[in-house]
Amino acid sequence: MFLIAQQHGFDDFFYLDTWPFSDPLLVVVDPSYAQHLTNLPKSPLITHMLDGLVGKNSLVAMNGPLWKTWRKMLNPGFSLTNLMTLVPEIVDRSIDFCDVLQEHARAGDLFRMEEIATRLTIDIIGKIVLDVNLDSQHGDNELLSAFRSQVRLCGDDQSRGLFDRYNPLTLRKIRENTDTMNEFIGKIVDDRLASRSAAAVSEKPSPDEEVKLKYIIDIILDAGLGEQQNKENGAATPPVDDKRPSKQQQKLPQGFRDTALTQIKTFMFAGHDTTSSTICYAYHLLHNNPRCLAALRAEHDQVLGDVEGTADAIRSNPQLLSRLEYTTAVVKETLRLYNPAGTLRVGTKDAFVHSRSSGHSFPTAGFNVYFNNFASHRRPALWGATSHAFVPERFLSSLPSPTDTTTTTSQPPQQPQPPPNKNAWRPFEKGPRRCIGQDLAVLETKIILALTVRRFNVATTFRGTDRLEGAGTQWARERPWDKRPVLGDEAYQVRIGIAKPRQGMPARVSMVERNESGGGRESVRG
Numbered sequence: 410m411f412l413i414a415q416q417h418g419f420d421d422f423f424y425l426d427t428w429p430f431s432d433p434l435l436v437v438v439d440p441s442y443a444q445h446l447t448n449l450p451k452s453p454l455i456t457h458m459l460d461g462l463v464g465k466n467s468l469v470a471m472n473g474p475l476w477k478t479w480r481k482m483l484n485p486g487f488s489l490t491n492l493m494t495l496v497p498e499i500v501d502r503s504i505d506f507c508d509v510l511q512e513h514a515r516a517g518d519l520f521r522m523e524e525i526a527t528r529l530t531i532d533i534i535g536k537i538v539l540d541v542n543l544d545s546q547h548g549d550n551e552l553l554s555a556f557r558s559q560v561r562l563c564g565d566d567q568s569r570g571l572f573d574r575y576n577p578l579t580l581r582k583i584r585e586n587t588d589t590m591n592e593f594i595g596k597i598v599d600d601r602l603a604s605r606s607a608a609a610v611s612e613k614p615s616p617d618e619e620v621k622l623k624y625i626i627d628i629i630l631d632a633g634l635g636e637q638q639n640k641e642n643g644a645a646t647p648p649v650d651d652k653r654p655s656k657q658q659q660k661l662p663q664g665f666r667d668t669a670l671t672q673i674k675t676f677m678f679a680g681h682d683t684t685s686s687t688i689c690y691a692y693h694l695l696h697n698n699p700r701c702l703a704a705l706r707a708e709h710d711q712v713l714g715d716v717e718g719t720a721d722a723i724r725s726n727p728q729l730l731s732r733l734e735y736t737t738a739v740v741k742e743t744l745r746l747y748n749p750a751g752t753l754r755v756g757t758k759d760a761f762v763h764s765r766s767s768g769h770s771f772p773t774a775g776f777n778v779y780f781n782n783f784a785s786h787r788r789p790a791l792w793g794a795t796s797h798a799f800v801p802e803r804f805l806s807s808l809p810s811p812t813d814t815t816t817t818t819s820q821p822p823q824q825p826q827p828p829p830n831k832n833a834w835r836p837f838e839k840g841p842r843r844c845i846g847q848d849l850a851v852l853e854t855k856i857i858l859a860l861t862v863r864r865f866n867v868a869t870t871f872r873g874t875d876r877l878e879g880a881g882t883q884w885a886r887e888r889p890w891d892k893r894p895v896l897g898d899e900a901y902q903v904r905i906g907i908a909k910p911r912q913g914m915p916a917r918v919s920m921v922e923r924n925e926s927g928g929g930r931e932s933v934r935g
């Protein structure tokens with residue numbers, strides 16, 4: 410769609426009808442139009458796509474008062490204030506990731522970065538949502554296997570034909586995966602409830618319980634128990650405030666429990682591959698832009714101190730992360746160029762797009778509305794001559810001068826054009842439906858970069874990828890006739906549910922060793 414927009418010069422919006430393959434689309438390229446249409450309801454197509462994956466009533470697909478109630482209930486769990494208390498947990502999972510990288514450095518092998526980054530992000534989201542260590546980085550578990558099989562069966566258009574999609578065996582496997590996920594997560598929820606019942610002996614929360622309230626599972630349980638209490642007291646609407654239940658009330662209403670499991674699965678799905686894709690592209694773009702990698706390392710040296718002490722420094726003072734301005738800019742620029750997720754709205758009779766160029770109004774009714782952020786994020790009119798280049802500096806509060814070279818490389822810094830306005834950067838979308846996990850995604854990517862870029866040289870490469878075939882890992886395959894680079898990049902995005910790095914971003918890694926003299930860095934085997 411980016412190429413259609415580019416080739417035809419559609420830089421505000423256009424209609425696209427691909428009948429009989431999909432419903433007609435209104436494709437929005439200009440962010441100011443997107444901003445205007447963001448309040449439209451979510452498209453029923455999203456419900457259709459998510460039903461198989463996570464079940465009915467996912468937060469991503471809901472509309473109206475039900476969505477509002479759940480969103481209001483869950484917002485505090487994903488607030489930056491709450492997430493900062495979880496930083497040590499994210500650091501612990503990221504240290505496991507460093508161990509995995511170190512093993513690859515020792516072996517000197519070619520591997521798919523997306524595979525190990527996905528296992529890391531599953532472990533992180535598992536901890537934050539369920540307060541469990543899934544330990545996916547050290548091996549498979551039931552949830553992980555069901556989970557990944559479900560993504561492939563419900564979201565991988567590239568390797569499945571129409572027959573495969575409606576094959577009774579496929580449908581049976583989807584049902585089995587759903588049962589496995591529901592049992593696995595349901596047991597964690599029930600056990601948590603039981604342990605809370607056992608602890609509910611005094612009206613005052615124990616210090617331990619106070620700590621537990623930061624996990625999403627506890628926020629959901631509090632709301633569910635509150636709803637149960639309200640039912641018993643005859644109240645009509647579910648409360649979203651924290652209510653401390655008495656011992657006898659420790660049971661979730663069945664309807665609430667079902668929706669809660671759907672939301673938990675939604676977070677597990679939405680919260681892992683989007684972020685793992687971002688991590689892969691950050692490494693890829695840094696590898697291709699040594700000047701930016703050097704600037705990133707320099708910031709980490711300055712703010713976080715010794716490489717060896719980084720984990721402890723972050724654990725004991727998570728606020729250090731807010732001083733990593735260049736790191737934040739790297740994450741934002743990565744998401745500008747390779748944003749992994751999109752969204753769909755559905756048009757309504759009373760919503761029109763008013764074209765600034767023609768002065769005419771165009772209908773939205775009868776169309777799904779797609780915000781093509783990949784195209785808008787790369788428009789020279791918005792991002793300048795460097796719109797296709799990786800230039801994190803555009804997101805710094807003050808742009809460096811052309812002569813400001815913070816690095817030792819000969820690559821000159823490109824003079825960036827700053828974001829044209831606050832609505833132009835929208836990988837998480839904007840407005841009330843914006844991604845609830847936005848702060849978590851940025852925070853965890855920053856932590857992972859902080860713990861890895863000074864220890865490892867990551868070189869993404871497509872040389873020798875054939876040897877990875879049959880390695881038993883799951884990855885985004887390109888169509889056999891689509892092996893050429895897209896926009897000059899071999900690591901283009903392929904959709905499996907969301908847009909993922911082609912071939913799972915093959916990479917090699919080596920250890921970085923700091924020169925005794927002068928703080929330069931050289932590469933060695935682990």
Ligand code: HEM
Binds near residue numbers: 687836
């Ligand atoms: C780089 C990482 C991520 C990207 C690029 C991303 C992107 C998006 C986008 C584009 C939407 C649709 C917004 C709209 O329709 O207006 C969305 C919604 C959502 N995302 Fe994310 N996301 C990311 C990470 C996460 C994480 C870590 C979670 C963890 C919980 C998450 C959970 C959700 C949920 C639940 C929604 C639906 C929110 C609602 O409709 O109220 N996402 N995300």
